[in-house]
Amino acid sequence: MELPSSSLGTSLIILAMCSSCVSVSLEQSSSSYPFPDGFLFGTASSSYQFEGAILADGKGLSNWDTFTHGAGHISDGSNGDIAVDHYHLYMEDIALMENLGVNSFRFSISWARILPQGRFGDVNMAGVHHYSKVIDALLATGIQPFVALTHYDVPQELEERYGAWLSTKILKDFGYYADICFKYFGNRVKHWVTFNEPNVMAIRGYRSGIYPPSRCSGSFGNCTKGNSVKEPLVAAHNMILSHAAAVNIYRNVYQKEQGGSIGIIMNSIWYEPYSNTAEDKLAAERAQSFFLNWFLDPILHGEYPKEMRHVLGSLLPSFSKEDLKKMRQGLDFIGINQYTSFYSKDCIYSKCKSGAPGVSPAEGLALRTPIRNGEYIGEPTSVDWIYVYPQGMENTVTFIKDRYNNTPMFICENGLGIVENPSSSTIDFRNDVKRVEYMSTYLESLANAIRKGADVRGYFSWSLLDNFEWLDGYTVRFGLHHVDFATLKRTPRLSADWYKEFILNHTKHACSI
Numbered sequence: 252m253e254l255p256s257s258s259l260g261t262s263l264i265i266l267a268m269c270s271s272c273v274s275v276s277l278e279q280s281s282s283s284y285p286f287p288d289g290f291l292f293g294t295a296s297s298s299y300q301f302e303g304a305i306l307a308d309g310k311g312l313s314n315w316d317t318f319t320h321g322a323g324h325i326s327d328g329s330n331g332d333i334a335v336d337h338y339h340l341y342m343e344d345i346a347l348m349e350n351l352g353v354n355s356f357r358f359s360i361s362w363a364r365i366l367p368q369g370r371f372g373d374v375n376m377a378g379v380h381h382y383s384k385v386i387d388a389l390l391a392t393g394i395q396p397f398v399a400l401t402h403y404d405v406p407q408e409l410e411e412r413y414g415a416w417l418s419t420k421i422l423k424d425f426g427y428y429a430d431i432c433f434k435y436f437g438n439r440v441k442h443w444v445t446f447n448e449p450n451v452m453a454i455r456g457y458r459s460g461i462y463p464p465s466r467c468s469g470s471f472g473n474c475t476k477g478n479s480v481k482e483p484l485v486a487a488h489n490m491i492l493s494h495a496a497a498v499n500i501y502r503n504v505y506q507k508e509q510g511g512s513i514g515i516i517m518n519s520i521w522y523e524p525y526s527n528t529a530e531d532k533l534a535a536e537r538a539q540s541f542f543l544n545w546f547l548d549p550i551l552h553g554e555y556p557k558e559m560r561h562v563l564g565s566l567l568p569s570f571s572k573e574d575l576k577k578m579r580q581g582l583d584f585i586g587i588n589q590y591t592s593f594y595s596k597d598c599i600y601s602k603c604k605s606g607a608p609g610v611s612p613a614e615g616l617a618l619r620t621p622i623r624n625g626e627y628i629g630e631p632t633s634v635d636w637i638y639v640y641p642q643g644m645e646n647t648v649t650f651i652k653d654r655y656n657n658t659p660m661f662i663c664e665n666g667l668g669i670v671e672n673p674s675s676s677t678i679d680f681r682n683d684v685k686r687v688e689y690m691s692t693y694l695e696s697l698a699n700a701i702r703k704g705a706d707v708r709g710y711f712s713w714s715l716l717d718n719f720e721w722l723d724g725y726t727v728r729f730g731l732h733h734v735d736f737a738t739l740k741r742t743p744r745l746s747a748d749w750y751k752e753f754i755l756n757h758t759k760h761a762c763s764i
């Protein structure tokens with residue numbers, strides 16, 4: 252199903268209706284508004300990082316609840332039991348969004364809130380009621396919900412019963428859960444996401460083992476169980492099939508009546524070849540295939556990328572005829588989380604240090620490094636994986652546009668984390684100049700991709716608020732709003748004011764009374 256496309260007709264009518272706007276000439280507006288009509292400007296969040304309320308209203312435990320309560324996983328020893336208590340403070344947070352002027356909010360549903368025991372127990376109607384209230388409150392404010400079914404979290408029950416993503420049993424559970432969400436919320440939710448960053452889930456859960464379920468082997472990490480070569484491939488395969496299961500339910504039962512769209516969100520890294528040699532160019536392509544195309548190729552082209560097939564051979568699971576039938580019409584849009592870029596260096600024809608990032612066959616035999624001849628690809632930041640390389644945004648979007656036939660895209664996350672400085676004064680924590688520079692240059696790069704024809708329909712800033720940043724706990728802050736984690740008080744930063752003005756500057760307003 253096609254997403255609604257922009258309509259010049261509508262904007263003409265709005266301009267004509269509105270005497271105070273008549274002075275805006277259409278020519279001027281088309282050049283100064285690279286973002287098409289109906290573009291979603293939003294902020295993003297996820298259930299585990301925001302909600303807290305770990306056991307409220309019948310919620311079951313998720314894999315992340317269990318994981319963070321195990322010793323030694325989170326750098327500051329914290330967990331998401333309370334997080335920023337968005338579960339209880341959502342009305343306050345919607346007011347912040349209203350003030351920003353965003354027209355969409357990206358959040359995820361906690362699977363364990365809806366189905367504390369997966370399909371082995373009842374639907375928790377209190378959880379359903381909660382999200383229903385959030386959705387209504389957003390819509391009453393003119394903010395469209397943009398909803399992910401899972402953002403790293405799965406009911407712990409499914410982990411314990413059958414190993415979650417390692418078992419094909421998860422397909423049935425994911426489909427069952429998706430069906431319930433479409434049934435209760437689909438009359439009001441027009442953008443559905445099956446998975447947020449399944450590539451990161453597979454790599455960190457099953458190769459390095461630094462995320463739950465802490466599985467890895469050999470030199471890939473320090474785990475007591477797992478197989479870092481095979482299991483990420485199996486987990487990813489089951490995620491792809493689970494995506495297809497949910498999409499099929501949506502298409503067959505709900506989409507026609509509800510009129511929404513469904514997609515997947517991938518974490519993206521832009522890989523620049525380390526040098527101009529053909530070998531390094533191929534290495535950059537391999538790196539991309541082993542990270543991004545790994546999921547998007549099967550979903551959109553019905554097979555794993557050729558680089559993966561060549562390197563991995565029979566290690567790579569295969570799709571049956573029946574699977575491929577279910578995978579047809581695999582999605583309506585591609586969500587992209589874009590923050591950073593790296594160089595990629597060949598390790599097939601040249602020798603790379605074993606154990607270095609990317610060099611194993613399981614990772615694609617391409618060394619990932621931010622540094623070349625002593626210089627970083629982009630300015631390093633206080634967050635060890637973010638290098639400021641705005642061009643990576645245009646390059647990523649253009650790459651996806653070319654490879655996947657300009658499928659509609661949404662930038663579902665982009666933003667800058669800043670490591671907490673405990674001694675910072677009130678003035679300091681508000682004054683996030685670096686974040687403003689980061690957002691402004693990345694948005695300009697995105698605008699360039701759109702001017703050159705990329706069908707991008709939205710941008711979500713990560714994040715509305717400081718929140719629980721996974722392994723970094725509360726030590727890395729990504730918020731447009733500062734959160735005092737002791738009192739949960741929210742305070743807008745400079746970046747919030749800046750984003751508000753940016754949205755105003757780049758949206759055609761019928762009337763601004």
Ligand SMILES: *[C@@H]1O[C@H](CO)[C@@H](O)[C@H](O)[C@H]1NC(C)=O
Nearest residue numbers: 321322323324472473474475
């Ligand atoms: C691996 O994990 C064990 C148990 O958690 C720990 O005692 C050990 O120090 C770790 N080793 C390394 C190299 O991190």
Ligand SMILES: *[C@@H]1O[C@H](CO)[C@@H](O)[C@H](O)[C@H]1NC(C)=O
Nearest residue numbers: 748749750751752753754756
């Ligand atoms: C908004 O537009 C005004 C007027 O052109 C400009 O001075 C200001 O810098 C812009 N702000 C942002 C955030 O784009």
